[in-house]
Amino acid sequence: MSEQDVLNPEQMPHDPEKATLEGKNKFMGFWFFLGGETVLFASLFGTYLALKDSTNGGSTSEELFGLELVFIMTMLLLTSSLTSVYAMYHMKNHDFKKMQIWLGITVVLGLGFLGCEIYEFYHYIHGEHFTMRSSAFGSAFYTLVGFHGGHVVFGLLWITALMIRNAKRGLNLYNAPKFYVASLYWHFIDVVWVFIFTVVYLMGVL
Amino acid sequence: MSTMVATNKKGFGATLWDYLTTVDHKKIAILYLVAGGFFFIIGGLEALAIRWQLVKPMNDFVSAGFYNELITMHGTTMIFLAAMPLIFAFMNAVVPLQIGARDVAFPFLNSLGFWLFLFGGIMLNVGWFTGGAADAGWTAYAPLSTTSLGEGVDYYVLGLQISGAGTLIGGINFLVTIVNMRAPGMTYMRMPLFTWTAFVASALILFAFPALTVGLFLMMFDRLFGAGFFDPAMGGNSVIWQHLFWIFGHPEVYILALPAFGIFSEIISTFSKKRLFGYTAMVFATVLIGFLGFMVWAHHMFTVGMGPAANSIFAVATMAIAVPTGIKIFNWLFTLWGGNIQINTPMLWALGFIPTFTLGGMTGVMVAAASADFQYHDTYFVVAHFHYVIVGGVVFALLAGTHYWWPKMFGTVLDDKLGKVTFWLFFVGFHLTFFIQHFLGLMGMPRRYWVYLEGQGLDLGNLISTIGAFLMGIGTIVLLINIIKTSVKNEKVSGDPWDARTLEWAIPSPPPFYNFKQLPLVRGLDPLWVEKTEGRKGMTPAEPLTDIHMPNNSFLPFVMSLGLFIAGFGFIYQKYDLSWLIVLFIGMGITLGCMLIRSVKDDLGYHIHKEDLKKEAEE
Numbered sequence: 001m002s003e004q005d006v007l008n009p010e011q012m013p014h015d016p017e018k019a020t021l022e023g024k025n026k027f028m029g030f031w032f033f034l035g036g037e038t039v040l041f042a043s044l045f046g047t048y049l050a051l052k053d054s055t056n057g058g059s060t061s062e063e064l065f066g067l068e069l070v071f072i073m074t075m076l077l078l079t080s081s082l083t084s085v086y087a088m089y090h091m092k093n094h095d096f097k098k099m100q101i102w103l104g105i106t107v108v109l110g111l112g113f114l115g116c117e118i119y120e121f122y123h124y125i126h127g128e129h130f131t132m133r134s135s136a137f138g139s140a141f142y143t144l145v146g147f148h149g150g151h152v153v154f155g156l157l158w159i160t161a162l163m164i165r166n167a168k169r170g171l172n173l174y175n176a177p178k179f180y181v182a183s184l185y186w187h188f189i190d191v192v193w194v195f196i197f198t199v200v201y202l203m204g205v206l
Numbered sequence: 207m208s209t210m211v212a213t214n215k216k217g218f219g220a221t222l223w224d225y226l227t228t229v230d231h232k233k234i235a236i237l238y239l240v241a242g243g244f245f246f247i248i249g250g251l252e253a254l255a256i257r258w259q260l261v262k263p264m265n266d267f268v269s270a271g272f273y274n275e276l277i278t279m280h281g282t283t284m285i286f287l288a289a290m291p292l293i294f295a296f297m298n299a300v301v302p303l304q305i306g307a308r309d310v311a312f313p314f315l316n317s318l319g320f321w322l323f324l325f326g327g328i329m330l331n332v333g334w335f336t337g338g339a340a341d342a343g344w345t346a347y348a349p350l351s352t353t354s355l356g357e358g359v360d361y362y363v364l365g366l367q368i369s370g371a372g373t374l375i376g377g378i379n380f381l382v383t384i385v386n387m388r389a390p391g392m393t394y395m396r397m398p399l400f401t402w403t404a405f406v407a408s409a410l411i412l413f414a415f416p417a418l419t420v421g422l423f424l425m426m427f428d429r430l431f432g433a434g435f436f437d438p439a440m441g442g443n444s445v446i447w448q449h450l451f452w453i454f455g456h457p458e459v460y461i462l463a464l465p466a467f468g469i470f471s472e473i474i475s476t477f478s479k480k481r482l483f484g485y486t487a488m489v490f491a492t493v494l495i496g497f498l499g500f501m502v503w504a505h506h507m508f509t510v511g512m513g514p515a516a517n518s519i520f521a522v523a524t525m526a527i528a529v530p531t532g533i534k535i536f537n538w539l540f541t542l543w544g545g546n547i548q549i550n551t552p553m554l555w556a557l558g559f560i561p562t563f564t565l566g567g568m569t570g571v572m573v574a575a576a577s578a579d580f581q582y583h584d585t586y587f588v589v590a591h592f593h594y595v596i597v598g599g600v601v602f603a604l605l606a607g608t609h610y611w612w613p614k615m616f617g618t619v620l621d622d623k624l625g626k627v628t629f630w631l632f633f634v635g636f637h638l639t640f641f642i643q644h645f646l647g648l649m650g651m652p653r654r655y656w657v658y659l660e661g662q663g664l665d666l667g668n669l670i671s672t673i674g675a676f677l678m679g680i681g682t683i684v685l686l687i688n689i690i691k692t693s694v695k696n697e698k699v700s701g702d703p704w705d706a707r708t709l710e711w712a713i714p715s716p717p718p719f720y721n722f723k724q725l726p727l728v729r730g731l732d733p734l735w736v737e738k739t740e741g742r743k744g745m746t747p748a749e750p751l752t753d754i755h756m757p758n759n760s761f762l763p764f765v766m767s768l769g770l771f772i773a774g775f776g777f778i779y780q781k782y783d784l785s786w787l788i789v790l791f792i793g794m795g796i797t798l799g800c801m802l803i804r805s806v807k808d809d810l811g812y813h814i815h816k817e818d819l820k821k822e823a824e825e
Contacts, residue, residue, distance in 0.1 A: 054441025
């Protein structure tokens with residue numbers, strides 16, 4: 001396939017993200033990467049479960065966590081996963097404009113989630129004097145939830161960079177895989193959050 | 207024409223730039239071979255220093271503190287900076303050729319993986335020059351590692367983190383390459399065994415390394431940012447480190463050993479002039495070892511106090527691995543049986559490997575018996591066991607592979623006489639060094655002690671062990687002389703000097719940068735041999751001569767890795783002075799900036815036109 005066909009295909013195929021060998025490779029490589037990420041988060045969850053009651057006489061999870069803010073965060077992130085599905089739906093129908101709009105909404109929802117998380121951490125640190133150095137529980141909490149938050153930041157920067165870079169030229173067979181794996185990444189972040197919600201917050205207050 | 211540049215003579219600067227920016231798997235293989243070989247020599251010198259310290263009772267060749275640094279850096283260097291990259295060297299050099307591909311799936315990431323490994327390896331060794339390298343053992347058990355003074359362990363943590371990221375990237379790359387890039391007709395059950403083992407090892411890398419990543423992050427947070435994961439005073443638990451380390455560490459043994467098995471399978475089959483006996487069983491055994499490799503990590507922790515139930519389960523799971531490994535040993539023997547055996551250097555290594563590795567496996571079952579392990583634990587018996595496995599299995603394979611694939615990588619054959627000298631020196635030296643250590647261990651000599659007392663029956667054993675180590679050193683020097691001699695002579699050989707069976711021997715040595723002019727049609731296991739038995743000289747092409755798509759070179763992987771290297775210093779020294787955070791931000795800025803450039807700048811590669819390919823063929 002020549003460069004012209006990749007950048008300006010005469011006809012977009014139904015699955016533009018897998019139309020080229022490079023796209024197929026990227027698609028599969030990213031799934032493998034997410035497999036590795038799963039082990040990464042599994043290790044962090046294991047560490048958290050081992051240390052969640054080691055509060056060293058400091059704040060416990062019952063004292064710290066409330067479900068109201070976490071509920072809002074969960075809704076924001078779950079919805080953002082849905083909107084990224086819409087974006088990929090429009091990508092498959094080759095409607096670049098609508099894809100950009102839905103990706104934009106995804107980013108806004110992600111920013112909302114991030115804002116809540118920053119507020120939450122700020123509140124714990126300055127309101128409750130609960131930091132990474134307070135106890136093993138504090139270390140495990142900030143590391144697990146912080147790793148997830150770091151993934152959210154990276155995902156937002158990534159999707160935004162893709163949107164800006166391709167705003168003028170639209171969809172082609174070169175950037176379709178990029179959009180697609182970025183949305184896969186976003187789903188993965190969402191799945192991890194479901195586990196954090198359950199293991200950290202629900203199990204923390206119940 | 208860009209396509210013809212590769213064949214022209216180039217100056218030193220141009221060659222250097224070519225290697226700094228290359229994305230060609232064959233050149234990256236050479237980079238891995240050189241860097242891995244360099245670290246192998248460093249690690250070997252550290253080993254000789256250890257053995258010299260132990261040559262006589264109460265020796266004072268090195269101080270106790272320096273001895274701790276030597277054992278730590280010897281283990282870490284040999285595993286992460288010598289064995290792993292040398293395995294990657296052969297995976298890069300051979301796997302794409304064996305499956306009939308023109309390159310790996312992600313050439314850019316391939317380059318990134320190498321540079322991350324190299325900068326991580328340098329980072330690990332920086333500690334030597336800043337007041338002491340890591341000194342908590344290669345396993346870096348907490349709380350010894352979290353309370354170790356100075357920055358040695360910090361360099362260990364940051365260095366392994368950077369080079370580990372490179373390994374993970376490499377693993378994903380080979381998984382996708384093997385799944386997506388096989389030539390027409392190259393089904394899974396026709397893949398050469400080295401490719402199969404590389405495939406399973408890559409899967410192990412993918413699922414094992416993230417556990418180390420997390421372990422290293424936790425240790426970094428403990429040491430540098432005041433967290434308390436492993437600090438009982440803060441409610442932490444130091445056994446978590448052991449679990450995370452061995453969840454990575456045990457699969458790591460198979461990440462090294464499986465490709466070693468693959469190398470020997472190729473060599474034994476080639477030089478017995480027989481197809482591998484029980485190919486299907488070999489593949490099955492490889493996958494089974496890979497799977498079981500994740501179930502046994504706690505056999506390193508029998509004495510921690512996990513209780514009899516956990517110890518029993520892990521003991522049984524560990525012994526189960528002896529079954530697929532035994533299948534492999536028998537299959538190699540049956541491949542030899544009735545074969546037209548040709549004994550040259552690679553084959554000598556293979557023949558030396560089988561009994562040596564079997565001994566390592568035998569002692570493996572012994573230490574797997576949890577109750578008996580309380581006696582063996584932390585003695586020289588364990589040291590002897592894992593050196594029989596890692597040296598007798600992996601290092602033998604790497605040396606065999608060096609002799610076997612040298613012609614494919616460089617177009618010349620290493621001198622067979624010198625090769626045999628290397629083998630005998632190294633083989634005899636190896637057994638002298640480590641066989642006696644079984645008995646030293648059973649007599650109660652603990653590992654990692656820098657001195658031992660006179661009159662305890664340990665003197666003679668240690669002297670013999672040291673003599674053996676120096677024989678191995680001399681063997682390595684002979685290998686280096688061999689390499690220099692062969693390179694100076696520079697006698698070019700054909701594409702198939704061994705009359706071999708697999709696809710990499712169907713193209714010239716060294717292969718053209720696009721590997722296959724036309725992708726080959728694979729019609730069976732040992733595809734080249736299939737063609738030979740039917741009287742053809744080479745492979746039948748599976749496609750007409752068309753334009754070949756090639757990736758562009760890039761300098762970004764080097765700069766990205768350099769950025770993380772710089773950031774590493776910021777991470778470490780901000781513990782003394784927060785103004786070092788600037789260095790951290792500069793380094794991370796360089797890396798993230800390069801990632802942004804990579805993301806937004808189109809890189810579509812280029813094409814070699816078929817007219818040029820035809821012209822080249824006519825020349």
